Amino acid sequence: YLYWSCLLGYNTVVWGELLRPFPKEGHAIIFHSIFALLAFLYFFISEGAFFTTLGKFFAGLSVRNKEGGQASLLSIAIRNLLRPIDYLFLFFPTWVLLEKTPNKQRLGDFVAGTVVMKHYARAPHRVRVSGNSASATVRLLTGFIDLFFSAAFIGGILLFIDYKRP
Secondary structure, eight states: OHHHHHHHHHHHHHHSOSSOOOOSSHHHHHHHHHHHHHHHHHHHHHHHHHSSOHHHHHHTOEEEETTSSBOOHHHHHHHHHTHHHHTGGGGHHHHHHHHHSTTOOOHHHHHHTEEEESSOOOSSSOOOOTTOBOOHHHHHHHHHHHHHHHHHHHHHHHTTSOTTOO
16 A cells, blocks of 8 residues: 555656556656665664664564664664565565564564564663564554554655656
8 A cells, every 4th residue: 555655646746647657667667766765764764773663662662683682784774675575475474484483583584683572672781582572463563553654754755856847
């Protein structure tokens, strides 16, 4: 829904028509590049600065490294670059990974060496990882909350585009 609403918003802002056919040439590359960049920046900036996104914050979760310390910016970038893989097949493989792994990690967490903990802690001290991992259901719910806020973030950025210039 986020993708299609942004696509319709882009058509409206750039072309002045809501339901016109989307051109397959240069504008498709521009739209997808902007969409991917803004979605990545939402997750990277919020997790890099606060170790949590708005959805995780409302659920009381934070991103940490496997030892319970602060996650590095590189590991946060890696886990968010692999995020589109989690959206394949309507979250089913991600849900299976979250339920079956001991620390409730998705693919991006495995590769980056991060874990999502049950509480929001910005302090630099280490937190015990075992038993503090967030459940798959809570993580999927926070993902949907994050989709809502990232849609608002992208929508706010689209307000700065001059609709008179295609």
